[in-house]
Amino acid sequence: MSAMHEPNAQQIIDEKLYRQMGMTDEEFDRAVNMLGRHPNYTETGLFSAMWSEHCSYKSSKPVLRKFPTEGARVLQGPGEGAGIVDIGDNQAVVFKMESHNSPSAIEPFIGAATGAGGVLRDVFSMGARPVALVNSLRFGDLTDARDRYLFEEAVAGIASYGNTIGIPTVAGEVQFDNCYSKRPLVNAMAVGLLNHEDIQKGIASGVGNSIIYAGATTGRDGIHGATMSSAEVSVEKEGELPVMQAGDPFLEKLLMEACLELVKSDALIGIQDMGAAGLTSSAAEMASKAGYGVEMNLNLVPQREEGMTAYEMMLSESQERMLIVVKKGREQEVIDLFSSYTINAVVVGRVTDDKMLRLLHKGEVVAEVSADALAEDSPVYDKKSEEPAYFKEFQAAEMTEPVVDDLHATLKELLQRPTIASKEWIYNQFDTQARSNTVIAPGSSAGVIRVSGTTKGLAMTADCNSRFVYLDPETGGKIAVAEAARNLICSGAEPIAVTDCLNFGSADKPEVFWQFEKSAEGISEACLKLNAPVISGNVSLSNEVDGVPVYPTPTIGMVGIVHDLSHVTTTEFKNAGDVLYVIGEASLDFGGSELQQMTEGKISGRAPVIDLDVEAVRQKELLTAIQTGIVQSATDLSEGGLAVALCEKAFGAKGLGAGVTVSGSPVTALFSETQSRFLVSVKEGDAEAFEKTVTDAIKIGVVTESDSIVINGDEGTLIDGTVTELHAAWKGAIQCLLNSEG
Amino acid sequence: MKFAILVFPGAGCDVDLFHAVKNVLGYEAEYVWHTESGLERFDAVLIPTGATYGDYLRPGALAKSSQIIDSLKAFANSGKPVLGVGNGFQILAEIGLLPGAFLRNKGLKFRSGNTKIVVDNTNTQFTADYQKGQELTIPFAHEFGNYYVDEDTVAELKQTDRIVFTYADGNSDGSTASIAGVVNEQGNVLGMMPLPERAVEEIIGGTDGLPLFNSILKNWSENNVCHA
Amino acid sequence: MTKVNVHVTLRESVVDPQGIATKEALQTMGYNEVENVRIGKLIELELTGSASEIDARVKEMCDKLLVNKVIEDYRYEIGEVAGK
Amino acid sequence: MTKVNVHVTLRESVVDPQGIATKEALQTMGYNEVENVRIGKLIELELTGSASEIDARVKEMCDKLLVNKVIEDYRYEIGEVAGK
Ligand SMILES: Nc1ncnc2c1ncn2[C@@H]1O[C@H](COP(=O)(O)OP(=O)(O)O)[C@@H](O)[C@H]1O
Numbered sequence A: 001m002s003a004m005h006e007p008n009a010q011q012i013i014d015e016k017l018y019r020q021m022g023m024t025d026e027e028f029d030r031a032v033n034m035l036g037r038h039p040n041y042t043e044t045g046l047f048s049a050m051w052s053e054h055c056s057y058k059s060s061k062p063v064l065r066k067f068p069t070e071g072a073r074v075l076q077g078p079g080e081g082a083g084i085v086d087i088g089d090n091q092a093v094v095f096k097m098e099s100h101n102s103p104s105a106i107e108p109f110i111g112a113a114t115g116a117g118g119v120l121r122d123v124f125s126m127g128a129r130p131v132a133l134v135n136s137l138r139f140g141d142l143t144d145a146r147d148r149y150l151f152e153e154a155v156a157g158i159a160s161y162g163n164t165i166g167i168p169t170v171a172g173e174v175q176f177d178n179c180y181s182k183r184p185l186v187n188a189m190a191v192g193l194l195n196h197e198d199i200q201k202g203i204a205s206g207v208g209n210s211i212i213y214a215g216a217t218t219g220r221d222g223i224h225g226a227t228m229s230s231a232e233v234s235v236e237k238e239g240e241l242p243v244m245q246a247g248d249p250f251l252e253k254l255l256m257e258a259c260l261e262l263v264k265s266d267a268l269i270g271i272q273d274m275g276a277a278g279l280t281s282s283a284a285e286m287a288s289k290a291g292y293g294v295e296m297n298l299n300l301v302p303q304r305e306e307g308m309t310a311y312e313m314m315l316s317e318s319q320e321r322m323l324i325v326v327k328k329g330r331e332q333e334v335i336d337l338f339s340s341y342t343i344n345a346v347v348v349g350r351v352t353d354d355k356m357l358r359l360l361h362k363g364e365v366v367a368e369v370s371a372d373a374l375a376e377d378s379p380v381y382d383k384k385s386e387e388p389a390y391f392k393e394f395q396a397a398e399m400t401e402p403v404v405d406d407l408h409a410t411l412k413e414l415l416q417r418p419t420i421a422s423k424e425w426i427y428n429q430f431d432t433q434a435r436s437n438t439v440i441a442p443g444s445s446a447g448v449i450r451v452s453g454t455t456k457g458l459a460m461t462a463d464c465n466s467r468f469v470y471l472d473p474e475t476g477g478k479i480a481v482a483e484a485a486r487n488l489i490c491s492g493a494e495p496i497a498v499t500d501c502l503n504f505g506s507a508d509k510p511e512v513f514w515q516f517e518k519s520a521e522g523i524s525e526a527c528l529k530l531n532a533p534v535i536s537g538n539v540s541l542s543n544e545v546d547g548v549p550v551y552p553t554p555t556i557g558m559v560g561i562v563h564d565l566s567h568v569t570t571t572e573f574k575n576a577g578d579v580l581y582v583i584g585e586a587s588l589d590f591g592g593s594e595l596q597q598m599t600e601g602k603i604s605g606r607a608p609v610i611d612l613d614v615e616a617v618r619q620k621e622l623l624t625a626i627q628t629g630i631v632q633s634a635t636d637l638s639e640g641g642l643a644v645a646l647c648e649k650a651f652g653a654k655g656l657g658a659g660v661t662v663s664g665s666p667v668t669a670l671f672s673e674t675q676s677r678f679l680v681s682v683k684e685g686d687a688e689a690f691e692k693t694v695t696d697a698i699k700i701g702v703v704t705e706s707d708s709i710v711i712n713g714d715e716g717t718l719i720d721g722t723v724t725e726l727h728a729a730w731k732g733a734i735q736c737l738l739n740s741e742g
Numbered sequence B: 001m002k003f004a005i006l007v008f009p010g011a012g013c014d015v016d017l018f019h020a021v022k023n024v025l026g027y028e029a030e031y032v033w034h035t036e037s038g039l040e041r042f043d044a045v046l047i048p049t050g051a052t053y054g055d056y057l058r059p060g061a062l063a064k065s066s067q068i069i070d071s072l073k074a075f076a077n078s079g080k081p082v083l084g085v086g087n088g089f090q091i092l093a094e095i096g097l098l099p100g101a102f103l104r105n106k107g108l109k110f111r112s113g114n115t116k117i118v119v120d121n122t123n124t125q126f127t128a129d130y131q132k133g134q135e136l137t138i139p140f141a142h143e144f145g146n147y148y149v150d151e152d153t154v155a156e157l158k159q160t161d162r163i164v165f166t167y168a169d170g171n172s173d174g175s176t177a178s179i180a181g182v183v184n185e186q187g188n189v190l191g192m193m194p195l196p197e198r199a200v201e202e203i204i205g206g207t208d209g210l211p212l213f214n215s216i217l218k219n220w221s222e223n224n225v226c227h228a
Numbered sequence C, D: 001m002t003k004v005n006v007h008v009t010l011r012e013s014v015v016d017p018q019g020i021a022t023k024e025a026l027q028t029m030g031y032n033e034v035e036n037v038r039i040g041k042l043i044e045l046e047l048t049g050s051a052s053e054i055d056a057r058v059k060e061m062c063d064k065l066l067v068n069k070v071i072e073d074y075r076y077e078i079g080e081v082a083g084k
């Protein structure tokens, strides 16, 4: 659409054109009031993008305010590109998680790839060098061809971006459930490191300072991506295909190196990546945060296509672009710096004192809007919240044990469930060791990288069992945080902070909003209890297919410090003869369990109970034991319970087995998903010390030299299988499903 | 002994080699940017892995347009050691310092992890510290690791004993004759897909790559005793 | 046997990073006359079956598998009977 | 402006894993008439400069950069003057 054909202010009102851009009548009126006149087409576009859920958090803000965001280590909480946490020695860790669900539903390879690219820019725009990637994925159960395609392509997309730019993926998670069929969730998390003095912010201050645009050219791709990602995607009516914003990891690598050099320069005032809502959000937010204005001449914006309008340029979501504010008079040295990396950088405007975002194009002022109105004064909604009927019903249901006739066959079948099966198929496609700092690659509880030049490490993980969140959002929210912390603890790390990606259905549905609120409450409580404040995050609403919301999926990304790399601990058994302990007893917890889903084809009942006090004590004691050096291997019990965890420990490279004895009902003892439990192996000589340190440890058996997993119950043998057979079933399951037809 | 580590645009893993050579082995190492020319002041040149130029067109291909290439060829012709790992190997093949070319992995996907390779030739300045037939565990990470040479060339490589490493575990991604590493005719240019620089510390990747770097150093010391 | 060449190209508004990098490399090598490079796929099919059906079948294959219409366009040429 | 389409194909003696996988996928989908699939590249160049020179220059670009003759063959068509 060329400028000539652009509707005028009156047509926008008469034909309610703002609705096509995702604005409600009330929101448009609000914009008119703030502006004191009727907005033109470009201005309407600015408002609609900035007031989309994705940019403004208008529905989620009131809920997000509940998160604990402060702590002794926190240097930067939510509000910037990424959060920052002190790790000592003048260094800090920077991290953030982002969703790329909508684009990934349409074109999974590009959607997932640009997700990784975007979150990396969030991290290096803070001045930090990205050191690791983590991801969290949700797909249908792979019985449908479209879901298999989405899964394969999304993984390949993440791999392509991360591998090409040379940043290792060290952890991740994936859950398969048909509530995500055709509506996958693709969340990417990036972790970076910086020295305190290099911390940057996205601000545009100092009248007369210059605005520099650096990176890729602006095209017509991804226009209205921000509004799109806040709406349900109806997949593909031909001819209506949106233009995808493809990623260029090669360019991003150059841009990253240039930006990391630039942060050392005192010419730099502020820097921000052009993410959702592109040039609009970066310019408005940088001005608003600093309390200044920004004037840009759009003629100067590097354009990929001919005849682009102001509207198109401002709303494009072309990838690999940064907006930078530099001191007046220092422009050329910054441009030269970029040019030494073959990156195009040009001055496109200047900082003003009038707090306006003013845009010039072809010699005319094409937009003039208060930066605060766009970035700060978006509407905030107190959405209606209502407890769904299913919740009461499930809470009242009687707890039952799923019916199982053959324990061994059930264990084997569980090991082949894609959610439990080996994730090698995924992480073998990632360069997990690039940059030579990966101490634990994917395959154990958390990924660990060393902080070079120190004896410290950083552990990271992403977790969320959305079935529990669905059955009981508050409890499920707590469990997500607790599980992430358990994975760090088991790796020898002390949790320090959280990023999140809150993936939900439409917030206009009171039941969905209730899930959102309740899970946020659970997350908050657990973060407080476990000492891990929320420092960054992302909200993705409207994840629905045909009006049915996905399970509420508030993914938790957590980072911990390994105070000394000698504490690093992994899942797999280390030596025959080691004593096996389970921490915590099993109870009747099958609501939302993998076994329930497998045997009944659906989930119901109550989510497992979690007592955060017990959780905190057990985590602390186990970490102490690990730090004392008396733990050989550790893992938490999650999907599939004790039997599955035991197998995973035996599936290591050492070829060891186990013999254990459990008591009580066999199905509960083997498969219950009771919370706050761990499985740990300890050298015989350290058994006494371990029992002293970890109060709730129960000795259940030993690690054996043999190729067998034997689990005895009160009345004889429950499981007696070979490691070889079980391992093969677990290892090949995802590939097997992908080979299936239909 | 002084190592040059070439840095092409987009290379991600120059840091891996630098860390191995400088921090772990304690040798002198310097990054050399692709726009420079002249490598005479170095005793060995290392070409890292990573996706130079985004692996666009063909992995290693766009590096041909870099200014440093002429100096690299001159350096190789002078007989001093050149080692290209991963993408570095692909670049050496593209510019003709080593035979062959690279196809997409047989399984069509990027693969990474550890692989087992056998040392087939200890008669090179890169492998003198290994035993013939020794099996090594070395990390790898590539999408185009499927090394192709035609029949005549394989025969020639075998005859002249230029196949230095072969895959031992069937994880060859389709490489002709399971070749994991080859040298040029003069024996001073080695290309290999597995990444020895990621196997120089116990805590990360093991130490099976150490003897490779030590071999280079030993050979250099023997030949440069009088300058030492 | 019929030979069909399918030309798959990126849709015009989708960025082609490969093409851009290749163009820059060509220019660095002195080919300054190169204004634009786009890199697509060439899929060569060899098919049996009646010539009358081939057109419709190939279109179907493109739509269902060979081409990703979110980002790609295509055209094809039905060629001579391959002579061997 | 002149448009040149360079067709880059894998040499016949080189196995094309992608082509094989695509053929198998097509057959699984019921396209049993597909006997062979090879996947190559289509490089579209836009060039300025005199028509008389273009042929030689493009050949050089192919030999020096665009094509790896160890594994690939190529041919190109010099097309119409692009109309914009
Ligand atoms: N999408 C993924 N990307 C990278 N690694 C993954 C991914 N999914 C799972 N993994 C890795 O596989 C291992 C097992 O994952 P998971 O079963 O989720 O572990 P846990 O139950 O301990 O959280 C972990 O090391 C995890 O990091």
Ligand SMILES: [Mg+2]
Pocket (backbone or CB within 6 Å): A444, A445, A487, A635, A636, A638
């Ligand atoms: Mg775990």
